[in-house]
Amino acid sequence: xxxxxxxxxxxxxxxxxxxxxxxxxxxxxxxxxxxxxxxxxxxxxxxxxxxxxxxxxxxxxxxxxxxxxxxxxxxxxxxxxxxxxxxxxxxxxxxxxxxxxxxxxxxxxxxxxxxxxxxxxxxxxxxxxxxxxxxxxxxxxxxxxxxxxxxxxxxxxxxxxxxxxxxxxxxxxxxxxxxxxxxxxxxxxxxxxxxxxxxxxxxxxxxxxxxxxxxxxxxxxxxxxxxxxxxxxxxxxxxxxxxxxxxxxxxxxxxxxxxxxxxxxxxxxxxxxxxxxxxxxxxxxxxxxxxxxxxxxxxxxxxxxxxxxxxxxxxxxxxxxxxxxxxxxxxxxxxxxxxxxxx
Numbered sequence: 001x002x003x004x005x006x007x008x009x010x011x012x013x014x015x016x017x018x019x020x021x022x023x024x025x026x027x028x029x030x031x032x033x034x035x036x037x038x039x040x041x042x043x044x045x046x047x048x049x050x051x052x053x054x055x056x057x058x059x060x061x062x063x064x065x066x067x068x069x070x071x072x073x074x075x076x077x078x079x080x081x082x083x084x085x086x087x088x089x090x091x092x093x094x095x096x097x098x099x100x101x102x103x104x105x106x107x108x109x110x111x112x113x114x115x116x117x118x119x120x121x122x123x124x125x126x127x128x129x130x131x132x133x134x135x136x137x138x139x140x141x142x143x144x145x146x147x148x149x150x151x152x153x154x155x156x157x158x159x160x161x162x163x164x165x166x167x168x169x170x171x172x173x174x175x176x177x178x179x180x181x182x183x184x185x186x187x188x189x190x191x192x193x194x195x196x197x198x199x200x201x202x203x204x205x206x207x208x209x210x211x212x213x214x215x216x217x218x219x220x221x222x223x224x225x226x227x228x229x230x231x232x233x234x235x236x237x238x239x240x241x242x243x244x245x246x247x248x249x250x251x252x253x254x255x256x257x258x259x260x261x262x263x264x265x266x267x268x269x270x271x272x273x274x275x276x277x278x279x280x281x282x283x284x285x286x287x288x289x290x291x292x293x294x295x296x297x298x299x300x301x302x303x304x305x306x307x308x309x310x311x312x313x314x315x316x317x318x319x320x321x322x323x324x325x326x327x328x329x330x331x332x333x334x335x336x337x338x339x340x341x342x343x
Contacts, residue, residue: 036338040328041293046321048272052265052309057199059219059250059260063165064190066173069095069180070158080187082172086163093174093186097159104152107145114138114145167191170258190258195250197228197262200243205266209233209246216310217248219262221255225310228264265309274319275312280327281305291333293324293341300335 073095080092121138124130161180171188180186197217201209209215209230216225228248237244248264250256280290281303288305291298303318319325326333333339 034334034337036340037298037329037333038340038342039291039298039326039330039333040342041324041326042276043322043324044274044276044319046272046274048270049275050267051269051271052307053205053268055199055201055205055264055266057197057262057264059195059256059258059262060198061167061190061192061258062194062196062249063167064170064188064258065164066185067092067161067164067187067189068182068185069093069161070182071095071100071155072179072181073097073099073159075174075176075178075180075186078172078174078176078186080169080172082169084169086167086169086189088163088165090163091160092163092169093161093180095159095161095180097156100152100156100159104149104156107149107152111142111145111149114142118142161186163189165191192258193252195256195258196231197248197250197264199246199248199264200238200241201246201266203237203242203244205268206233206237206244206246208266208268215248215264215266217250217262217264219253219256219260221257221260222253225265226251226253273306274315274321276315276325277327278308278311278313280325280330281313281315282331290319291326291330291335292319293326293339296339298326298333298335298337298339300333 075093076096077094078092079094080086080090086092117138118141121130121135125132125135167189168191169187169189172186173188174180174184174186197219211230211233213230214227215230217228218225228250230246231249232245232247234245276290281288282290287302289300289302291300293299301318304316306314306316308314326339328342
């Protein structure tokens with residue numbers, strides 16, 4: 001009998017040999033055993049499309065204002081709150097008017113006295129008792145008094161802070177008891193019915209934009225992009241950011257409101273590329289794949305994608321013109337799986 005001795009350092013070789021003989025790796029499932037899946041496919045072609053660059057911006061109201069008092073005074077009443085809708089001429093705030101009212105009373109008294117003096121001077125002038133110079137002096141004093149009274153009446157009106165246009169109150173910057181003064185805003189308001197999109201466009205792209213251009217804009221609350229018209233381009237760049245402020249008028253669209261984040265696409269040229277619907281490209285791990293139709297079977301292709309706009313993806317590599325790509329049902333397919341095409 002021959003003894004068989006196995007040394008400890010020989011174990012790894014034995015394990016490898018055993019795995020080789022017994023086929024340790026799992027058996028690959030045959031593609032023909034997979035069930036057939038109904039999908040929809042389209043033939044893709046390389047077409048000429050405009051190339052674009054994306055610029056971020058903000059939706060803002062075309063008409064907005066910081067409301068401040070024209071005269072100094074303590075705020076006695078603030079009759080509106082943020083979110084409240086107001087009409088042009090509606091009272092927003094009332095200032096303490098006692099000081100201006102006292103000055104107005106003085107001006108009215110002076111005007112009354114000047115009016116009586118002018119009446120007596122006119123009577124004396126008719127009787128040839130006074131000179132023309134004296135009459136002109138009295139008449140000038142009456143005009144000065146009348147002008148002072150009108151000025152104080154106007155100042156008294158300024159103690160009523162009213163809405164300059166129809167809109168909505170967006171911010172309250174003061175409260176009852178605060179001192180209002182020119183240059184110190186009390187409220188902010190805007191008209192939400194007319195909106196625009198404002199973007200800081202880099203100097204490398206500003207040459208591709210001109211007044212009247214219609215560019216696609218997408219706000220955060222809108223799934224599809226909408227066309228906006230360029231109405232204003234800043235003539236000089238911001239020295240810090242090297243960008244130009246561009247404003248675009250937005251059409252009425254449900255869901256848009258001032259302050260929303262958005263994007264605008266600036267056309268920079270034209271290129272020929274293959275584009276497929278977003279649903280055609282499936283992300284698996286770190287790879288982007290799609291399936292082409294090959295003899296009634298799904299053939300997997302690894303692709304490299306580019307820009308995504310309006311529900312489509314630009315494909316930079318991995319596919320050629322004339323191939324039929326699965327655009328519906330791709331997420332459930334496996335390489336080599338039988339497929340049937342939907343009409």
